[in-house]
Amino acid sequence: MILGDFGTSYIKFLGLGEDNTSPVIIPANKLPRDTRVSLATGHNGKRFSDNYVNELIALARGGESLIPEKDFLLLDCGSRDIKFIQYQNGQLKDMGWNAECGASMGFTIELLKRYYDLDYQKLPVPEKPFSVTCGVLGMSHIFDAVINGISVEEAVAKFVKGIALNAYRFAGTPAKLYLSGGLCDNPLFVNSFPCKVVPLGRFVLLKGLEMEAGTLNKGTNNS
């Protein structure tokens, strides 16, 4: 059984059972059009599977599986949007999915890295961020700052911190949050949050799909 998390920029696969594999990542623009999986999530998931799990459910199931606490907040920062799940006493307390004002943040951060040839592992967290609400609108802050003599590195770092603060506020300013998505590998982004952050990596939704697949199989076996 192949599971697929069809994100905007990257697709993540996991094989279970006879197809057992470690998670595999490929860029979305390299995905063969005839790809089919047993169970899918993500923006483009419905095109590649007959069995679709919505991203918030996959995120929640992944969080239930990976996080030991009964009270937690799990924030997923993707290429295109941000979403969070909050649990209290082991039950869903709140959730959010911001596809507009959190738009294109992960995508923009990666775009800037390539365009300016930056290494986020080496950029320090700036003291002050730009006030940005989304990747697209925040770009003009960078261009203005560079025109006014600020280095590209510092301008982009301010932008990234602004994006992180926006995500933090969207999640309800928690004291601690678990982070999901490709930005877990970006220390500038992770360290820009003004709270404790526990990065879980980019396979949390796949883990959630794995839990859902287990439920599906149990249902099939019982019927």
Next chain:
Amino acid sequence: MAASTITRISRATADWILPAAGLKEVGIVGLPPLEIIRFLNEHGVRIHDLDALLTRADLETSAPYLPRVYCAILRTVMVNSLHLDLDAIFIDVGPGKCDSAFHVAAVLEDALSIPVIRTENTDMEKFGTPLCQAKMPLFDKMLAITEGVKSADPLDTLPPSCPPSFGFWGVPPRDFSILQLFPDTTHVYGWTRCMENKTPANHALEAYCNPDVPTVFFAQTFCAKTALAKLLARKHPCGLYLDADVTAGSSAKAKIQAFLELRGKPT
């Protein structure tokens, strides 16, 4: 009409209401006082609920009159008013509606050549809320409640009631498609319940919700009721705040689906 008032605001309205000759098609916005609905019913006047989608005209045709960043329901009112052949409009602008409707009344008056009559519905006689507590598809339930505003009569037959598994709090959404996601055992709260009860200014009833029932607190984006929806969702033990503009996007629908599933939607 002891507690309600009619204010004539247009030059053309001076003596129109008595007699009702010439009135065949009227639009209503919000819930005008029962006395007016009864009057229109008795005189065989056809009522159009302008809050609902009544024409296929583009919502953008309201743009010359209202900002694009405005309540989608009231933009719909504007479009309906521009495209339907109406003899008059009754728009409720009292405590049972909203400040935005108060201002839209002035816009309608300026844009149209028909009488625009402001009303303030403070009716408190309870009609009951059997539809809100009925076991039936939420889409049909909402349709029946909104259809009910055009009649001064109570329901002929009461639908079977059921214990609630979920709650939908708020106004009837502009995009009814989100309602199809809910189970038939969803109870309706908020201003929609006030609509069925024919007491739109009953703020205690509007603020009522059941703490034992997982509830989606819905408001139209750019509507002042978003503040109340957010407050109630925050105080509710299991509430989800949700707003949607013209149409509900995939993220809004995904939130509802996830909420229903993670809180145990009955199969």
